[in-house]
Amino acid sequence: MTVEQTNQVTLLPKGKAQAVEQISIKLEFGGGLHLLFNSQPKHQVSLPKRISEDESEAGDDKPVTVKYLIKWMKENLLSERVEMFGDGDGVRPGILVLINDTDWELEGELDYQIQQNDEVVFISTLHGG
Amino acid sequence: MEEKKIRKVTLCDICHQSKAVMKRPKNLQKLCKECFYHVFETEIHNTIVDAQLFKPGDKVAIGASGGKDSTVLASVLKTLNEKYNYGLTLVLLSIDEGIVGYRDDSLATVKRNQIQYEMPLEIISYKDLYNWSMDEIVSCAGIRSSCTYCGVLRRQALDRGAAKLEIDHVVTGHNADDMAETVLMNLLRGDIARLERSCSILTLSEGSPIKRSKPFKYTYQKEIVLYAHYKKLDYFSTECSYAPEAFRGTARELLKALESVRPSCIMDIIYSGEHLVVAHKKKRTTEKYKNKPKKNIETEVNSDGSVNLTKKTDGSRCEKCGYLSSNKICKACVLLAGLEMNRPKVNIENNTAVEGSAKVMKTLEQLSF
Numbered sequence: 001m002t003v004e005q006t007n008q009v010t011l012l013p014k015g016k017a018q019a020v021e022q023i024s025i026k027l028e029f030g031g032g033l034h035l036l037f038n039s040q041p042k043h044q045v046s047l048p049k050r051i052s053e054d055e056s057e058a059g060d061d062k063p064v065t066v067k068y069l070i071k072w073m074k075e076n077l078l079s080e081r082v083e084m085f086g087d088g089d090g091v092r093p094g095i096l097v098l099i100n101d102t103d104w105e106l107e108g109e110l111d112y113q114i115q116q117n118d119e120v121v122f123i124s125t126l127h128g129g
Numbered sequence: 130m131e132e133k134k135i136r137k138v139t140l141c142d143i144c145h146q147s148k149a150v151m152k153r154p155k156n157l158q159k160l161c162k163e164c165f166y167h168v169f170e171t172e173i174h175n176t177i178v179d180a181q182l183f184k185p186g187d188k189v190a191i192g193a194s195g196g197k198d199s200t201v202l203a204s205v206l207k208t209l210n211e212k213y214n215y216g217l218t219l220v221l222l223s224i225d226e227g228i229v230g231y232r233d234d235s236l237a238t239v240k241r242n243q244i245q246y247e248m249p250l251e252i253i254s255y256k257d258l259y260n261w262s263m264d265e266i267v268s269c270a271g272i273r274s275s276c277t278y279c280g281v282l283r284r285q286a287l288d289r290g291a292a293k294l295e296i297d298h299v300v301t302g303h304n305a306d307d308m309a310e311t312v313l314m315n316l317l318r319g320d321i322a323r324l325e326r327s328c329s330i331l332t333l334s335e336g337s338p339i340k341r342s343k344p345f346k347y348t349y350q351k352e353i354v355l356y357a358h359y360k361k362l363d364y365f366s367t368e369c370s371y372a373p374e375a376f377r378g379t380a381r382e383l384l385k386a387l388e389s390v391r392p393s394c395i396m397d398i399i400y401s402g403e404h405l406v407v408a409h410k411k412k413r414t415t416e417k418y419k420n421k422p423k424k425n426i427e428t429e430v431n432s433d434g435s436v437n438l439t440k441k442t443d444g445s446r447c448e449k450c451g452y453l454s455s456n457k458i459c460k461a462c463v464l465l466a467g468l469e470m471n472r473p474k475v476n477i478e479n480n481t482a483v484e485g486s487a488k489v490m491k492t493l494e495q496l497s498f
Contacts, residue, residue, distance in 0.1 A: 009383070031354065032366040093385035096354060103151040103355070106139050106159060124366070125197075125306075125354045126381070 020058050021049040023116040027073075031124035033095070036080040037073075047114065066099070067110040069120065084109045085122075087104060141364075143168070150359075154349050154392035161481050162359055169356055174209050180330045182300075182342050185216030190296045191248075192287060193221040195238030198302030200364040202345060204302070206226040207246050221246075222290045222299065224283050225254035227262025231370045238365040242365055245363065253290035255282055259465055268373060269471050275371040278464055283451065285461045288339045306384065309395045312402035314380045321407050328402035337453060349395060454462040 027043040035043040047069060052059030054070045067089055074086050085092060090110055097104040098121040099112055114120075139149040147161035153168075160168065191206065191479055193199045203221060210217045223239045226232050237254065243250040256262045259282060267275050269389060291299050308328060315324040326332070331342045345353065357364055368378060387394045447459035454460075 028359065030366070032368065035367075082460060093382075093389040096351060096358075098358070101150060101359075102148070105152045106149055121358075123354055124376045126385075 022046040023049045023114065025066065025114060025117065026119045027077075027123040029042075029118065029123075030121060031096075031126070033085070033122050033124045036085055037077055038079045044078070045072075053102045054086065063076075063113040065110060066104065066108075066112045066114065066120070069114060070110070091122065094124065096125060097121070098123070134177070151352075151355055154351050154388065156398060157392070165352075165359070166356070167353055169348070170205060170208060170212075173205055173348060174213060175349055176330070177209070177215075177344055180342070182331065182344065183215055183298075184336055185214075187216075187298060188220065188294070188296045189301045190220045190222040190251075190291050190294060192299050192301040193239050193242065193250075194302075195223070195235035195242070195365040196302070197357050197362075197364045197366060198304055198307075198345065198350075200238070200302075200362050201357050202300065202302040203242055203246050203248065204360065204362055205356075206344070207248070215273055219246075219248050220294055220296065221248050221250040222287065222294065222296075223250065223252045224286045224290070225252050225256075226279055226283070227255050227264055228370055229264055231367060232263075234367065235365040238363060241363055245407055251290055251294055253286045255286065258282075258286055258289065259461070261465065261468060263371070266468060269468055272371055278468075279371075281460050284387060285459070288337050289452070291339045298340045298342065300342050300344055302345055302353075304345040304348050304350050304353055305395050305399060306381075306388075308343070308346055308402070309383055309398040310377065310384055312398050313384060314377060317380065318376075320493050322358040323408045324402070325405060328399055345398070347396070 023045050024044060027045060029037055029041050029043075037043065047064050048058035049064060050060050051057065051062060051064050051068050053061040055062075056063055056071070070086065070089065070091060074082055078085055083092070085095070087093065091097060097109075099107045099123070102117055104112065139160035141147050141149045141164050142158045143160060143164040148214065149159035150162055151165055152159050153165075158168075183189065189206075191199065191203050193203060201220070206217070206219055209215065210219060221239060221243055223236060225236060228450065238251060239252075242248075243414040254262075263275065263279055266278050270278065287299055291297065311327045315321075315327055328346075330344075330346050331340060333340050356362075384395070384398075445454065447457070447462055449458050449462040449466075452459055452461075458466075
């Protein structure tokens with residue numbers, strides 16, 4: 001499957017004239033986690049390419065990180081109980097995160113800088129076997 | 130202009146050639162996919178060989194739920210059986226508890242596994258065996274004790290299924306995380322008797338001719354999930370519709386939190402459990418003072434204060450169902466007799482409340498105003 005190259009340009013709300021460049025990434029949920037995200041296992045989302053220093057909003061200080069992504073997901077994508085997914089800035093222990101099919105522990109976890117067309121997979125290991 | 134970035138790639142700790150894709154929680158080794166498969170399978174092979182779980186010609190039933198653990202178990206055992214010539218005949222054995230919206234979906238997965246792994250499949254249902262489905266039991270006895278009923282009934286159902294297939298060995302997908310969780314729970318509950326034997330890889334319970342073993346005893350849940358993900362295995366993951374034991378859930382979260390600080394703690398807990406020897410309590414004895422037929426007959430008093438009236442003899446059978454049991458009436462029959470007394474006497478025609486009551490409850494739970 002090819003991922004459509006999207007370079008959406010969105011205007012910042014009032015005052016700021018310059019456009020915020022967006023990147024498009026793919027999210028996938030496994031191990032029953034999709035139930036927390038409108039029961040959809042796959043999502044295509046757009047994020048600002050650069051964010052502010054404290055990683056709380058779009059900005060011009062640094063490239064967008066996984067930390068920002070998780071915060072964004074909690075605010076915009078999560079449709080069920082937030083405690084089943086998030087824990088502090090990260091995810092609940094027992095949820096595996098793969099970035100382009102690689103364990104996020106090898107990619108810097110929350111500090112990983114997201115690139116256009118990245119694929120991030122979240123898998124819960126908590127369900128019975 | 131897209132800025133070109135040089136990405137640091139971590140190489141595999143074993144082959145030093147391919148990109149590492151995962152970090153083992155056991156020893157923090159970074160491995161590529163191929164080396165991970167190799168290490169994962171070899172460790173399970175070594176566990177099987179060290180514990181001498183199988184003999185050539187054995188017929189082994191895999192307790193299959195359609196979940197990640199049993200699906201990976203079926204896949205790995207098939208691979209190892211072929212690779213190392215175990216000479217095993219493998220069969221999938223599933224239990225249908227009768228939980229609409231949960232077990233019916235997971236059984237569909239097992240049926241696909243049957244084809245994918247070319248193994249015969251036997252499904253034993255509570256309804257056929259006991260004339261009660263779990264949905265009916267819960268609607269009668271309430272949701273609180275659902276795990277108690279289900280546990281007792283499943284144990285016997287697995288035994289009966291294996292006996293039906295003329296198999297005396299059932300392997301289950303219990304993994305290292307499950308083992309550690311059980312040790313922790315027994316410790317927290319002060320269940321010393323269970324604590325001592327909770328770590329054995331092969332168990333033979335009293336009154337049952339069926340051996341049970343856990344080849345994944347030392348296998349981390351994370352690696353099982355990664356193996357299933359990378360190999361694109363077809364598994365089902367939904368929590369049982371009925372509330373899991375609250376205490377187990379809390380113990381699991383505690384363990385996961387501990388693991389994130391110190392990943393080796395799972396192996397460490399199993400190690401502790403294995404080497405734990407409980408000091409033998411002196412058996413309290415009571416002298417029989419009434420109707421003394423002989424002198425000095427002593428009765429063993431159990432730790433909970435109860436007394437076994439019937440002598441435990443191997444091969445004794447339940448008076449009700451005829452199944453092997455150490456007591457006069459087996460545990461399953463005792464539970465079922467209690468249920469039978471409360472079964473609704475009149476059934477409303479076309480009553481759909483029982484079937485799928487779990488599903489309805491789930492839907493209700495999610496309603497908000």
